Amino acid sequence: MCGIVGYVGKQKAASILIEGLKRLEYRGYDSAGIAVLQGARIDVAKKTGRVDVLAKSATRRRFTGATGIGHTRWATHGGVTDANAHPHLSSDGKFALIHNGVIENHAGMKKFLLEKGYTFASETDTEALVNLVAYHYEKEPVTDGKSRFLESVRRALMHVEGTYGIAILCTDCPGEIVAARKASPLVLGVGDQEYILASDVAALVSRTQNVVYLKDGELLHLTPANFSIITQDEEDVSPVVDRITWNIADAELGGYRCFMEKEIFEQPAALENAMRGRFAEDGSTALFGGLNLTPAELRQIGHLVFLGCGTAWHACLVAEHLIERFARVPVEVDYASEFRYRNTPLDRDTLFFVMSQSGETIDTLGALREARRKGFKVLAINNTVGSSIARESDGGIYQHVGPEIGVASTKAFTSQLLIAALVALHIARMRDMSFNDGVEYVKAVKSAPALVHRVLEQAPRIREIAKRHAHYKDMLFLGRLSLFPIALEGALKLKEISYIHAEGYPAAEMKHGPIALVSPECPAVFFAPKGEIFNKLVSSIQEIKARHGKTIVITTEGCELPPGVADELILLPDCHEAVLPIVATIPVQLLSYYIALERGCDVDKPRNLAKSVTVE
Ligand code: G6P
DSSP states (O other): OOEEEEEESSSOHHHHHHHHHHHHGGGOOSEEEEEEEETTEEEEEEEESOHHHHHHHHHTSOOOOSEEEEEEEOOSSSOSOTTTSSOEEOTTSSEEEEEEEEETTHHHHHHHHHHTTOOOOSSOSHHHHHHHHHHHHHHSOOOTTOOHHHHHHHHHHTTOOEEEEEEEEETTSTTOEEEEEEBSOOEEEEOSSOEEEESSGGGTTTTOSEEEEOOTTEEEEEOSSOEEEEETTOOEEOOOOEEOOOOGGGGSOTTOSSHHHHHHHTHHHHHHHHHTTOBOTTSSSBOOSSOOOOHHHHHTOOEEEEEEOHHHHHHHHHHHHHIIIIIOOOEEEEEHHHHHHHOOOOOTTEEEEEEESSSOOHHHHHHHHHHHHTTOOEEEEESOTTOHHHHHSSEEEEOOOOOOOSSSOSHHHHHHHHHHHHHHHHHHHHTTOOHHHHHHHHHHHHTHHHHHHHHHTTHHHHHHHHHHHTTOSEEEEEEOGGGHHHHHHHHHHHHHHHOOEEEEEEGGGGGGTGGGGOBTTBOEEEEEOSSTTHHHHHHHHHHHHTTTOOEEEEEETTOOOOTTSOSEEEEEOOOOTTTHHHHHHHHHHHHHHHHHHHTTOOTTSOTTOOSSOOOO
16 A cells, blocks of 8 residues: 655665565555655656666666655546656745655645745645645744754644554755655665665565664664654654564565465465464464463453454454354454444453464554453454564564565465464363364364465366356355355455356355356355365355356365266365365465456456555
């Protein structure tokens, strides 16, 4: 949801900014732009389209300066045009600003600034802020050695309602950047005689692994020699330099066609990483270092609430199934965006979990804050160390699967399912699950990477099935129990990356509506794994066949289907219920991916989407 990057150092800034923007492109790809300080001038290049388009136009220009800022946009205020692309200049040309977030009171600000004679060249909310900075710069006297640049940004931000991650250049201050954040992420890379500022570490990991995460309400002042951080109330902040464990290979394609393909195929390793070090020595339960709850506190929990958005919400639904099934604790699942405004009645013995790959989704962060405001403990299942959600939660579990760059979530989802299975085990073993059942469960979870690997080996067959289905306009995904959320996830993956309309539905509910869609033109992907309700699932498939529907059936090796029921068949290895959702996800990821490839879609950057949604 907009990526921002800034550079202060000794190298030419333009190429470093463009490299950073390429790595942040998953955050938005409507337009891209850079601004570089060249002597006492700010030069700007900005273009609608991908970063590559900007890179071509920037190489024709002579950008020699060593201080600059860059932005890749996911449009909110104002259409996708060159004029609306960031950076935005103040009307006096003294400041350039990039912004991730939404300035909610921009209309009032703009009216005020128009009256003062400032002019506007775009329809964005951001341009009001850059002009407000210029206004304060002109207006404020310089007092007792303070930076006038920093002070005018601080004063301008006092009038802002909304969210922002911003970085600003000023023609009077060569080699300086002022940056600030409120609800939109910003991280500073501290390199060798250089600083790189970015929305996330992917953009700076090629230059340094030493980082400082900015907190909400903080302002950062970069100069060629140093950096300092203050709060909105002018208190000095002592920065904590963290070391990130991701390396540059994590953020590169390494021979794969796209990141989604890479991330699908690296799931066995990702699952190993997510479970490493998380089993008790006796082999019967899971351990977590960061829950910050005593076993007695955990035992007293009466209810759990899981919150998330998009794919993470589907992982919450699987968590509900596994925890209720194995730990026998009632679980509520809600969309984070709904929860934060619904004012749900809650029992005092409720514990919250939020699920978020990025740790920056604004709705999930808002829901976390709302639950904490009401005095509840909130734990986070999250993939991004140092993210807002990780920092603001009371404890949690990192997914440890490395950066996920493809916009459509794959390895982050299956690792969330794995952690959900471990949480269910952890709580179950404090309650009624026996030692022996715990040992069996642990063995099952440990087998997940190998089982996923076996499904991945079917990729060539699934690709053939995809070729035969790439021309359809509609598809159904049907499943029951823990595979109902996987049906939702299959439908979401397909519509996200191939633009085929798809619906996920509980298989038995099909007869209450979606069956009206069944026809030879609307194939149904049907999960029918081995289990107590296998025969009922087969009956539902037969209802589709009776109406001349086409079926892709995903079942367990060794299950016998009546003849003619499956037009296409995908087999899952037999497995424990705790890992079935993980194993069953792989075929629908592959199917969606190959269908999107057949249709020539840009799999890593689907239209209108962004990986990390930091606006409401
Ligand atoms: C966006 C992404 C989805 C993701 C959702 C939640 O909509 O496109 O793939 O599932 O945000 O993201 P989070 O980072 O909170 O898991």
